[in-house]
Amino acid sequence: MLITQIKALVGVHPKETFVLHGDEMAQLPTLENAWLLLENGLIKDFGPMFTCPSSTENNQHETINAEGKYVFPSWCDSHSHVVFAASREEEFVMKIEGKGYEEIAAAGGGILNSANKLANASEEELFESARKRVVDMIKQGTAAIEIKSGYGLTFESELKMLRVIKRLKNELPIPVKATFLAAHTYPQVYKNDHQGYIDLIINEMLPAVAEEKLADYIDVFCERGFFSVEETDQILTAAAKFDLKPKIHANQLSVSGGVQIGVKHGAVSVDHLEETDDDVLKSLANNPTIATLLPSCSFYLNIPFANARGLMQNHAAIALATDYNPGSTPSGNMNFVVSLACIKLKMMPEEAINAATLNGAAAMELSKEMGSIAIGKRANLFITRTIPALAYLPYSFGQSQVETIILNGEIYNG
Numbered sequence: 001m002l003i004t005q006i007k008a009l010v011g012v013h014p015k016e017t018f019v020l021h022g023d024e025m026a027q028l029p030t031l032e033n034a035w036l037l038l039e040n041g042l043i044k045d046f047g048p049m050f051t052c053p054s055s056t057e058n059n060q061h062e063t064i065n066a067e068g069k070y071v072f073p074s075w076c077d078s079h080s081h082v083v084f085a086a087s088r089e090e091e092f093v094m095k096i097e098g099k100g101y102e103e104i105a106a107a108g109g110g111i112l113n114s115a116n117k118l119a120n121a122s123e124e125e126l127f128e129s130a131r132k133r134v135v136d137m138i139k140q141g142t143a144a145i146e147i148k149s150g151y152g153l154t155f156e157s158e159l160k161m162l163r164v165i166k167r168l169k170n171e172l173p174i175p176v177k178a179t180f181l182a183a184h185t186y187p188q189v190y191k192n193d194h195q196g197y198i199d200l201i202i203n204e205m206l207p208a209v210a211e212e213k214l215a216d217y218i219d220v221f222c223e224r225g226f227f228s229v230e231e232t233d234q235i236l237t238a239a240a241k242f243d244l245k246p247k248i249h250a251n252q253l254s255v256s257g258g259v260q261i262g263v264k265h266g267a268v269s270v271d272h273l274e275e276t277d278d279d280v281l282k283s284l285a286n287n288p289t290i291a292t293l294l295p296s297c298s299f300y301l302n303i304p305f306a307n308a309r310g311l312m313q314n315h316a317a318i319a320l321a322t323d324y325n326p327g328s329t330p331s332g333n334m335n336f337v338v339s340l341a342c343i344k345l346k347m348m349p350e351e352a353i354n355a356a357t358l359n360g361a362a363a364m365e366l367s368k369e370m371g372s373i374a375i376g377k378r379a380n381l382f383i384t385r386t387i388p389a390l391a392y393l394p395y396s397f398g399q400s401q402v403e404t405i406i407l408n409g410e411i412y413n414g
């Protein structure tokens with residue numbers, strides 16, 4: 001496929017650039033009036049229009065004229081919980097009435113509510129509903145995703161969720177990474193026996209997950225009222241023996257120590273970070289652990305927005321992701337995330353786009369194949385409608401400017 005007359009080809013980073021830290025995030029190399037050639041599912045070549053392969057050569061390729069339009073590398077959504085059995089709009093109404101996230105969770109809502117619903121759902125039902133959610137996300141420009149377990153909380157249900165994610169990995173046309181999150185909350189029966197549940201995770205679940213190769217990463221919700229730093233440390237230490245690197249939930253509701261314990265264990269990413277202090281920012285300075293920010297969670301829960309500028313001033317790498325889940329973020333729309341990052345985190349459009357593409361790919365260890373326009377990378381991208389400028393994309397929040405989806409070098413129609 002040959003795409004011609006592209007108003008601007010966005011994210012043409014050097015092939016060997018795999019992640020961007022601090023002020024590097026402001027650099028979003030863009031080629032104006034460009035062409036892009038895709039072959040065998042990969043990016044074959046690109047350049048300015050005056051070097052475009054001649055029209056006779058063009059006849060060998062399906063050609064798309066993208067005059068007035070931008071071509072972006074697809075969004076890489078590195079944090080989601082899209083496998084769940086039922087929505088939780090009743091909690092949405094409780095929130096409007098003034099109840100907080102922790103209050104709802106303490107009353108048996110929240111994650112436990114989702115776990116009860118998931119226990120009775122079949123693998124087939126979970127697969128089908130999650131597949132539909134991901135297809136909707138693909139249509140909004142996402143073409144790589146991380147998916148967590150964590151609504152199982154028993155041996156059987158956690159493995160059931162991970163098998164569903166494995167099937168999504170096999171059947172969806174985009175890269176999928178799986179994260180084992182049994183340590184999402186304490187199930188009711190272990191409410192007063194935390195060590196009992198941790199032992200179950202470490203001695204029974206982890207070996208089974210590793211044996212079936214069901215997970216790429218380990219996650220723990222390290223938070224006041226959930227898993228303490230010591231408990232997180234124990235689980236991450238055990239997971240390391242099975243080569244599962246951490247991607248953890250940290251500092252969502254309090255300065256929990258989650259970021260530092262994640263960094264200590266060489267986490268690929270520490271996610272949320274709505275609550276930070278100077279020590280947290282410094283712990284990520286010049287660090288390979290990526291800070292994954294989830295502004296649509298802040299928006300929905302009415303909690304603080306993360307300190308993106310402070311992180312960038314400390315030369316941290318920031319990724320942006322949706323956190324799509326039925327409790328704290330019932331939305332998988334990366335376009336909205338990028339808009340919120342600009343509006344609420346005060347990220348510049350270039351910074352936000354880098355965070356949602358190359359750094360999102362890095363937060364799934366996928367940036368050798370995804371996240372930018374570079375020769376040899378997977379041809380997953382989207383073409384916008386006719387738009388006046390790059391900044392128009394986040395500016396026009398809540399409206400989709402994504403017109404054509406290309407996955408593995410072919411137009412995707414769902």
Ligand SMILES: N=CN[C@@H](CCC(=O)O)C(=O)O
Pocket residue numbers: 110111114221249252297323325326327328329
């Ligand atoms: N905070 C922990 N996990 C999810 C929410 C889970 C839920 O409420 O169902 C999150 O990332 O926001």
Ligand SMILES: [Zn+2]
Pocket residue numbers: 079080081249323325
């Ligand atoms: Zn989450």
